Amino acid sequence: MAGHNMWKISLAGILGIGLTFSGSVQASLLSKTLTKSVQNAAGNIPDIASGGGYDPQHAEKIESLVSPKEVMSCLESTCGSPRTNWNYTSIKEDRESLNNELKWVLPTSQVEALAETLRLETSVTRNQVLLVQKLLQSGKKIDISENFRSMMVFFLALADFTEVSGGNSDYISYDGENSTLKVDQEKYAAILQKLPAQKREVVKAVVDAAIISRVDGVSYLDYSNKTMTAYLRKKYPAKFTYAEALKQEATQALATFQMIQKRVGILADSLLSDREVEILQRAATRGLSNKTEEKSCLALFENLSLFGTIFKSEFQTIVNSYPVDFVTLFSDMEKSKFLEKTLADVDGFNPTYEAMFLMGNCREKLQASMPLTASPLRRRTFDKLSEDVRRASQIVAKRMVSPSQARWIDQELAKINFVHEATREERLQDVLNRIVEMRENAEKSLKQMRVGSEELTVVAAAINYLTDKKSIRTKLVEESELKKTCNALPSSVISDSTLPQSGNISVSWFSVNYPEVGLAILAHEFGHIVSHRLRLLPAADSTAFTKTLNCVANRNPFVPAPEPMKAADNTVWSEEDFADHFSAEVMNELRRQGHSMAAQSKNMGCSLIGNKSTEYLASNVLTPTLNDTHSSGVLRLLMMGQDLGTLTPQCGMILNRIQSSFQAPRCQ
Incomplete structure (x- = not known):
């Protein structure tokens, strides 16, 4: 059948991320398969504020204005000797020396338990392959029920759309006037026309539900940030409260899961793990x-x-x-020797070795993250300081809006929550939870093998065949949730961040332990939230903000041709440069109030430049890293020094020379 080959091409690498051949799928991995399928079908959604770079010739002119010796002199005059400048790398190296004192041991019993889990998974897979072989060789007709057919068609329709669109999202554009994503209906219709007539209605229904409804008219930042707050606010706009909307959505999700259980029986176990069901239950209650x-x-x-x-x-x-x-699909699967290849793959898998590999990786990551934490006392102290930063941020933000919007922005910043990184104990427990989940998944696979229908067994095999299934090791080891969890453990220092729509600022242990820099970092994150909120205001209410944004964007010497900007506009570096400027204004406000920690604070740029214990690195240059939305550490130090009013003569000479050469504005 001609259509079958098309499925195999279009689905390769799309559904294969989530399915292991065991006559079933692992718990919760069917859900992840759907996520990946939607991502592939949607393509690359336009990014208004990432990527991009600079004109190399223009950058060369800027660098030629300053000698490396002058840069070193500037850094030493602002940040002190490299021996005493605690930047992000030196602090990390210093704290990692604590590893000799802090030991994190994963019990040997956990390695043995994990090996047994992997052994159970491969045993189930082997038995299911033998069962499918026997079933297909018998020539028995397999009837596919309406529910299973619907599920497979949904995935196949996404794959068909991915193929005809080439994984390209040209049909989605960014509406700068409204800061939203927009679907070009003509382009979307043209893509659908490439499909055979009998497929168009189904593919359109699937893509409308999976992609179009989530994109068209949606705030770009809401889409890209994908926060719970944004999701709930969009779905429950009337009298929105986070807690009530969360409970309502979780209750509805649990009802949907129960409906799916009735429709597909034991296959529903492949949709959610026990832990994920518990998360939904907690969300629906407390x-x-x-x-x-x-x-x-x-x-x-x-x-x-x-x-x-x-x-x-x-x-x-x-x-x-x-x-x-x-019928043709199952026949092709048998002729391809797919089942024989799967058996050979299983026979070559060594559960004991792979368990030792996984646990060794986790032990290494856990140990490296041990010193990268803050004590409860330091957290409480920083939380108090954070409230001072919040109040100063409210004062600065109100200067950027009309009087009629002052109360609104004040209330918006009052809603922001501060979220600390997981404690050592929480990190370890998270790893242990993943090990338990792997065991639960293996036991569910065993249960499905014992009580699953012939239909379920063959459908799972067919999906794996269509997706050119990855190896057993790739799925059980390299792409396991255990390895992902361990690889995601803290390994960097300045990891502070915010998703503006979420109402949260994530605070790193670095900021908590070193508030003389951490307060400015926190103010920088507040700057992103302020930028996000004020870009959505009518022009008449954000005149001061737009003026500031224009100045901050156009004073960056790597913007070769400054142009007037609207509130929704961005250059490559303007968003981050604005957040730096806002941070400096907040620190100035704290100093005006006589804040003791603000008086001790350093230029935040000192924590962003590279140095070894005895010298500043020659890599400290003005030119930004390609495809980075942040200006270089040196340029950030210079611009913040100007905004703080703390430029040393050595640094002032550099900045004045650059700004005079390119007639860049001064944003004070």
Whole structure:
């Protein structure tokens, strides 16, 4: 059948991330398969503020204005000797020396338990392969029920759209006037026209539900940040409160899961793990306890919503028009020796060795993250200082809006929460939880093998065949949640961040332990939130903000041709440069108030430049890193020094020379 080969090409690498051949799929991995399929079908959504670089010739002119010796002199005059300048690398190296005193030991019993889990998974896979071989060789007809057919067609439709669109998102554009994403209906329709007529209605229904409804008219920042707050506010706009909306959505998600269980029986176990069900139950009752749970819960909401679409009556009424020839598909699978290759792959897998590999990786990552933390006392102290930064940020932000919006921006910043990194104990528990989940998944695979129907077994095999299944090791080891969790443990120092729509600022242990720099970093994150909020205001209410944004953007010497900007506009570096400028204004406000820690604070740029214990690195230059939205550490130090009014003569000479040469404005 001609259509079959098309499926194999279009689905390769799309569905394969989540499925292991065991006559079933691992718990929760069917959900991740759907996520990846949607991402591939959507393509690369336009990014208004990332990427881009600079004109190399223009950058060369700027660098020629300053000698390396002058840069070194500037750094020493502002940050002191490299021996005493505690930047991000030297602090990390110093704290890592604590590893000799701090030891994190994962019990040997955990290695043995993990090996047994991997052994169980491969044993189930082997038995299921043998069962499918026997079933196909018998020539027995396999009837695919309406529910299973709907599920497979949903994935196949996404894959078909990915193929005809080339994974390209040209049909989605950025509306700068409204700061939203917009679907070009003509381009979208043209893509659908490339499909065979009998597929168009189904593919459109799937893509509308999975992509178009989540993109068209949505705030760019809401889409790119994908926060729980943004998701809930969009779905429950009337009298929105986070806690009530979370409970309502979680209750609905659990009801959808129960409906799916009734439709597909034991296959529903492949949609959620036991831990994910517990997260939904907590969200529906007492709420979520941390950012990790919130991120997991958001993905569950989105995927359960889509799986609910699969089983809606209106979708199932049109799904039969989609051409799927299962007889030919199963015949091709048998002829390809796919099952024999799977058996060989299983036989070559060594559970004991792979368990030792996984646990060794986790032990190394855990040990490296041990010193990268802050004590409860330091956290409490920093939380008090954070409130001072909040109040100063409110004062500075109100200067950038009309009087009628002053109370609004004050209230917006009052809502911001500060989120600390996980403690050592929480990190270890997270790793242990992943080990438990792997065992749960293996036991579910065993249960599915014992009680699953012939239909379920063959459908799982067919999906794996269509996706050119990755190796057992890739799925059970390299792409395991355990390895991902361990690799995500803290390994950097300045990891402070904010997703403006989320209402949270993530505070790193670096900022907590070194508030003389950390307060400015926190103010920088407030700057991103202020920028996000004020860009959405009518022009008449954000005149001062737009003026400041223009100045900050156009004083960057790497912008070769400054142009007037609207509030929604960006250069490559303007968003980060604005946040730096806002941070400096907040620190100035704290100093005016006589804040003791602000008086001790350093130029934040000192923590961003590279130095070894005895020297500043020659890599400290003015030119930014290609495709980085941040200006270089040296340039940030210079611009913040100007905004703080703390430029030393050595640094002032450099900045004056650059700004005079390019007639750059001064934003004071």
